[in-house]
């Protein structure tokens with residue numbers, strides 16, 4: 001970049017105008033025709049090279065993307081804060097497992113954030129057994145008092161982190177606590193249900209220390225049916241030490257004999273509930289395929 005161009009990151013896009021963050025400042029930029037960027041449309045999270053012409057920024061180049069999330073539409077996300085609560089709303093294990101699968105599929109570093117710990121007793125934590133064999137980092141938080149926020153903050157530098165999880169678990173409250181400002185709207189579940197739907201939100205990168213945060217609206221269901229049957233196993237990190245060791249090299253740990261993953265389940269090295277969820281999902285994927293014929 002010896003031509004005076006600068007490198008930055010798109011934090012927001014509204015009606016063809018892109019907000020590009022460079023150091024501590026934001027430059028509003030226009031884009032050229034999309035053919036100029038190898039067919040890419042500028043997307044929040046994109047690393048770009050911009051030029052400045054008469055006080056107006058222009059996006060000159062979009063750098064290769066590491067990945068591209070669809071919900072929300074953001075490029076180059078590196079980390080997911082998967083937020084759950086044990087109470088209010090009650091933990092939905094299947095939904096949590098689906099969030100984790102989606103994050104694994106997109107190669108995100110996962111931090112499991114158990115929020116609203118002020119509402120639960122020690123005993124409630126036992127439900128959490130399912131995760132004892134996975135080395136996801138778990139951070140317990142109370143977004144109202146700030147408990148656990150420092151630990152969460154230690155994860156933000158040099159990452160684009162997306163908050164995901166069911167509605168009402170406190171994603172927006174946690175984001176606000178991290179940046180120390182009321183940036184995102186928060187609310188109680190009942191008032192949201194009355195409104196009937198979520199207010200549409202553009203995805204936006206919020207600067208926090210040396211990283212960026214992205215809020216998402218909570219989903220009550222997730223579609224993971226696009227994942228290939230043979231790929232699903234890789235979305236379960238606790239299976240990885242055993243993959244390739246089964247009798248059949250293409251074993252998907254379903255009905256094949258001499259399967260090391262199933263052996264590990266029997267020996268309690270892989271949690272049974274997680275494996276059962278794997279099988280259930282696999283069967284759903286198989287059914288979806290056969291329904292197409």
Ligand SMILES: Nc1nc2c(ncn2[C@@H]2O[C@H](COP(=O)(O)OP(=O)(O)OP(=O)(O)O)[C@@H](O)[C@H]2O)c(=O)[nH]1
Pocket residue numbers: 115116117118119141142143144145165166167168169170171172173174185186187188189192216217218219
């Ligand atoms: N008791 C308690 N309440 C919390 C905590 N964190 C958030 N809340 C409350 O939970 C409610 C929902 O919080 P939000 O931050 O709006 O939840 P959200 O996950 O962003 O919800 P959606 O945007 O619908 O996906 C609000 O009333 C918050 O004040 C917590 O740690 N403890």
Ligand SMILES: [Mg+2]
Pocket residue numbers: 171172173184185186215216217218
């Ligand atoms: Mg929210």
Ligand SMILES: [Zn+2]
Pocket residue numbers: 246251252253254256258259260261262
């Ligand atoms: Zn196997």
